[in-house]
Amino acid sequence: MKKLGLTALLCLTAIGTNVVAQEDDSYAGYDAIINDLKSSADSLDRPISTEVNWDDVALHGGLSAALSYIRVESPSGSVQAGLLKGFEAHLGMNLFSRRSRAEFVLRNFAPEAISSQLQVNLNEFETRLVFLPIIRDQILLRMGAGLAFRRIDVEIRGNSSAGQVDQTHTATNVLIGLEKKVAQEVSLGPDISYRSPITSTAIEKSSWDASFRLNATF
Numbered sequence: 708m709k710k711l712g713l714t715a716l717l718c719l720t721a722i723g724t725n726v727v728a729q730e731d732d733s734y735a736g737y738d739a740i741i742n743d744l745k746s747s748a749d750s751l752d753r754p755i756s757t758e759v760n761w762d763d764v765a766l767h768g769g770l771s772a773a774l775s776y777i778r779v780e781s782p783s784g785s786v787q788a789g790l791l792k793g794f795e796a797h798l799g800m801n802l803f804s805r806r807s808r809a810e811f812v813l814r815n816f817a818p819e820a821i822s823s824q825l826q827v828n829l830n831e832f833e834t835r836l837v838f839l840p841i842i843r844d845q846i847l848l849r850m851g852a853g854l855a856f857r858r859i860d861v862e863i864r865g866n867s868s869a870g871q872v873d874q875t876h877t878a879t880n881v882l883i884g885l886e887k888k889v890a891q892e893v894s895l896g897p898d899i900s901y902r903s904p905i906t907s908t909a910i911e912k913s914s915w916d917a918s919f920r921l922n923a924t925f
Contacts, residue, residue: 766925767799771898771918773814778912781824782863786912789821791829795918799837808837810851818860828860833880842885847896849884855902859911876909878902884920892924 775791793816799808814831821827835853842848854877861872884898900916 764803765801765805767797767801767808767810767922768925769797769920769922771795771797771920773816773916773918775814775816775829775914775916777821777827777829777914779821779825779827779859779861780910780912781822782865787822787825789819789825789827791816791819791821791827793817793829797920797922802836806839806841808839810835810837810853818862824864826862826864828862829857831855831857835880835882837882839886845888847886847894849882849886849896849898852879852881854878855880857902857904857911861910872910874910876904876906876911878904878909878911886920886922894920894922894924896920896922 771794773793773795775793776788777791778786778788781787793814795812795814797810797812799810801808810833812831812833812835814829814833816827816829818826818828833853833855835851837849837851839847839849856875856877858873858875861874863870863872880900880902882898882900884896886894886896888894896919898916898918898920900918902914902916904911904913
């Protein structure tokens with residue numbers, strides 16, 4: 708009877724040991740599967756998020772003192788020239804690069820007598836594309852071209868030809884200038900530009916313009 712009990716105890720011990728071993732193998736296999744899944748997930752290429760650099764699409768605005776040396780045809784057919792003084796306001800934005808910019812400009816010149824016969828009043832709206840390569844630290848070159856929509860009023864003085872001409876025309880524009888940063892978001896610089904009417908019937912024949920710009924970046 709004692710031998711029978713000892714034999715039964717040995718069998719139960721073996722069975723329990725086998726069950727525990729099987730459970731340990733199951734846990735080990737489960738951990739291996741989890742580790743394999745984690746390794747596979749880590750090896751996958753994660754999507755790269757591209758953030759917009761808002762400095763590259765910044766807005767610009769400012770004011771300028773402006774001069775225009777304008778050539779106007781008189782009623783007699785001669786071309787007379789004179790200097791107009793005024794101011795301009797401009798608004799622009801970077802075209803997804805700090806080195807290219809679209810600008811919109813409003814100009815207003817005070818009425819000025821450019822000769823004894825002609826008094827000229829000029830207003831203008833201009834759109835232009837400007838490129839800004841670096842010359843040196845904090846100094847940019849401004850090169851651009853655009854279209855200007857100009858409204859010119861010419862008062863004609865004289866005994867036989869007195870009167871007034873009001874005309875609106877389109878002119879091409881090319882410019883060159885400099886822009887120097889004087890603060891984190893503020894820059895100064897001169898522009899020189901040349902305007903030529905598209906139509907030969909315009910009373911204005913051409914003009915050389917200069918401005919000194921104060922520009923702020925937002």
